Amino acid sequence: MDGNKRPDTMARIVTAAQADAFIADQLAKVRATVGDKKVLLALSGGVDSSVVAALLVKAIGKQLVCVHVNHGLMRKGESEQVIKIFRDEIDANLVYVDATDRFLDKLAGVSAPEEKRKIIGGEFIRVFEEEARKQEGIEFLAQGTIYPDILESDGVKAHHNVGGLPEDLQFSLIEPIKLLYKDEVRVVGRALGLPRDLVDRQPFPGPGLGVRCLGAITRDRLHALREADAILREEFDKAGLAYKVWQYFIAVPDVKSVGVKDGKRYEGWPAIIRAVNTTDAMSATIEELEYSLLHRITDRITHEVDGINRVLYDLTPKPIGTIEWE
């Protein structure tokens, strides 16, 4: 049987009991495959790699080595949360690499979106490779591939893209959730005890804020974007929208306009709010936000974030716009 094809007889995982049965089955399989060897995992902090990490920690404990590469393009607090959950709470063997300077130095002055993506993807593989070489006795590479990844592509996930490792670092793959749909991954994540803000996390592109800090990334504009994005998330949370809206974020273009602050001319960037609903990300509609909420967000961002002097709401559905600005 093709191990990459979901059997027609496989029931959808909906209940906690079904998730428990799936977990028990995978624990046995992983233990049988891995034995006393070691497994490496790139832990981005997204839903899929997090669920794989929690599952493998349960199966093989410290034989799993998780590597979290902070490329400096994470949302506010996300790398800290990875450390808190996986190192402090789950007691995983976690290697944390703060590679912010490496990524931002490479990206300096680069404005073309595809070029930025290439640099981020390429640098990620190099950092991961360096960490992999420091580890002794790794035989397996775990990946958070899920079924839609297999259906849509060659099964190698863009943001876990460690498929570009050199020949001498080709490990056998372990992909415990490769036959699951996203909603099933979330049910399994909950059954594993992962917190809601991780299990129900919005999709986050592999290149992270790199696709939202438009044009050539500078540290000050990236900082402004991250802070504005954190305010947006906080206000959505307070308004009960955190888990209702499918994806929401801020993009900051490389454009300044004139404004006034404390009676003086103040040139700043605009923060663009994007808040969309979709089922498959192929098409998307706009969330109809209350004006009172938009005013509150505008007020907070323009007062609290250095460098931002306007807030805009993007009303463009997909198509014609894509979800990300890029």
Ligand code: XMP
């Ligand atoms: P677009 O902008 O094409 O985005 O409408 C559709 C969805 O895909 C997400 N996205 C990515 N996800 N790696 C990912 O895992 C990526 O490189 C990437 N680029 C975009 C985007 O956030 C949206 O949910």
